[in-house]
């Protein structure tokens with residue numbers, strides 16, 4: 001085997017987290033290879049679509065801390081592009097204060113923001129309807145507004161990371177290169193792909209929803225379900241209306257999970273339309289292969305009904321639709337898992353992984369954390385709450 005196939009770190013998974021990891025490795029002059037099973041910037045996994053939410057409110061202080069710590073890393077990435085990566089419009093959380101969703105709970109988030117000394121505004125139902133274009137909200141609804149909330153331009157984030165890595169002498173990237181087997185010999189990992197065998201003493205695994213296909217090659221897996229999440233764009237009939245990024249906390253109603261979130265109108269994402277999505281699925285999948293690219297019609301109609309009922313100046317017929325596939329575990333609040341492979345996997349301390357949960361807002365800092373763990377075995381960021389591999393990663 002020639003030396004051309006050897007790297008310091010092989011990153012498996014060429015989505016935003018894998019690309020960010022390679023970028024951070026390159027800052028330390030570490031040679032990495034990113035293996036992407038499909039093509040880069042594809043629409044086949046968790047980074048499908050264009051926009052995601054950036055928000056500071058979280059029900060746990062450590063999440064608020066992590067998301068704030070991610071801001072300098074967003075700024076660092078921003079320096080590489082003239083296109084705004086975070087389009088600030090504020091975060092508006094509103095709804096029933098007692099409802100706990102996978103995003104958290106309004107009252108807990110207020111406590112966490114208070115404890116972290118972060119300014120926010122509380123609103124009652126009347127103030128909510130006065131300040132924002134929502135209507136017919138139940139009388140018990142309250143709101144929390146935090147001004148640093150933003151729409152993440154995920155497409156531009158991925159493009160920026162790809163551009164940086166393409167220019168880097170330290171990063172190699174290969175598409176159509178799924179790992180088909182991984183073995184370890186003489187302190188090195190050998191990763192077989194249709195493009196050849198690649199070798200490195202360290203692995204970073206960032207496989208998105210395709211986690212178990214990869215983890216099983218190493219002898220472990222995670223108990224995960226898969227949500228093929230649907231969203232749609234609705235025509236903004238009154239362009240003077242300004243929607244923030246928002247999330248509605250409501251009790252489920254039968255099959256209708258009743259949690260919805262949305263974005264402002266954006267000139268880089270179907271201008272003239274606002275995106276509204278459901279944060280639930282009617283039917284979770286048991287493997288990523290079960291997904292289709294057609295949004296679930298029930299989820300779309302629940303969303304359209306909510307738009308009709310509660311959004312001012314918006315035509316309630318879904319126009320453009322999209323789906324994205326996310327893997328979620330049984331971890332409370334659908335949090336991230338950032339850890340080494342289980343101890344009984346040979347070379348486990350040289351295998352770092354990120355899996356499950358919603359990570360778009362953490363992409364720039366996650367790359368730093370994964371590269372720290374890979375190169376130093378530790379990171380200065382407090383990830384104790386995410387190092388839950390012993391609870392959730394199971395040997396086969």
Ligand code: BEZ
Pocket residue numbers: 053054055103247261279358
């Ligand atoms: C989030 O901010 O983490 C989020 C928002 C909406 C849907 C899913 C996740």
